[in-house]
Amino acid sequence: MRKRIGVLLSGRGSNFEALAESVAAGRVPNAEIAIVVSNREGAPGIDRAKARGIATRVIPSKGLEREVYDRQVAAMLDEHKVDLICLAGYMRLLSPYFVAKFPNRILNIHPSLLPSFPGLESQRQALEYGVKFAGCTVHFVDENLDAGPIIVQAVVPVKDDDTEATLSEKILKEEHRIYSEAVRIVLEEKYKIAGRRVLQS
Numbered sequence: 001m002r003k004r005i006g007v008l009l010s011g012r013g014s015n016f017e018a019l020a021e022s023v024a025a026g027r028v029p030n031a032e033i034a035i036v037v038s039n040r041e042g043a044p045g046i047d048r049a050k051a052r053g054i055a056t057r058v059i060p061s062k063g064l065e066r067e068v069y070d071r072q073v074a075a076m077l078d079e080h081k082v083d084l085i086c087l088a089g090y091m092r093l094l095s096p097y098f099v100a101k102f103p104n105r106i107l108n109i110h111p112s113l114l115p116s117f118p119g120l121e122s123q124r125q126a127l128e129y130g131v132k133f134a135g136c137t138v139h140f141v142d143e144n145l146d147a148g149p150i151i152v153q154a155v156v157p158v159k160d161d162d163t164e165a166t167l168s169e170k171i172l173k174e175e176h177r178i179y180s181e182a183v184r185i186v187l188e189e190k191y192k193i194a195g196r197r198v199l200q201s
């Protein structure tokens with residue numbers, strides 16, 4: 001049985017697209033993207049999913065209490081019998097209800113070397129701080145923002161002439177690579193969690 005991935009996104013959807021590409025190319029074996037859900041109308045990621053013939057749903061989150069909203073999303077994911085949930089530019093904090101419902105089955109990608117620079121505009125934060133190396137992180141999701149055990153990271157050097165745009169572009173390239181790698185590790189169950197450490201087996 002192929003493992004079924006649900007993707008939650010709010011915007012551009014380039015990480016979704018890279019994952020879809022990896023699944024199609026067999027770099028994430030025995031998997032399929034079962035559903036792409038957006039909390040925002042008009043998210044380009046939804047159009048990208050439609051263009052690939054993948055099922056999509058827009059469930060607007062505006063004005064809804066966090067758990068009320070998350071229950072709607074969880075019901076949609078259950079309906080599509082999803083094994084793993086990938087957040088890909090999903091601009092919402094998850095409720096404790098949602099996190100508890102899918103233990104160790106929710107992944108997120110973040111454009112910094114966590115625990116440095118959580119939250120928004122991480123690439124700008126990294127530049128302004130003056131770090132010489134930036135990067136990205138795929139981690140399991142818990143109720144805290146950009147926290148949870150780290151599965152894969154990639155490092156990108158920061159050059160003197162980097163701008164927020166050039167650094168973001170370099171990081172994004174690595175994001176597209178490591179998200180698929182992390183999904184493969186998790187779906188193949190080739191890991192164990194020891195404390196905060198995700199150890200590959």
Ligand code: GRF
Nearest residue numbers: 012013014015089109110111
């Ligand atoms: C990425 O930088 C991701 O790390 C962050 O939000 C951005 C989403 O980009 N969580 P995209 O929608 O996948 O193109």
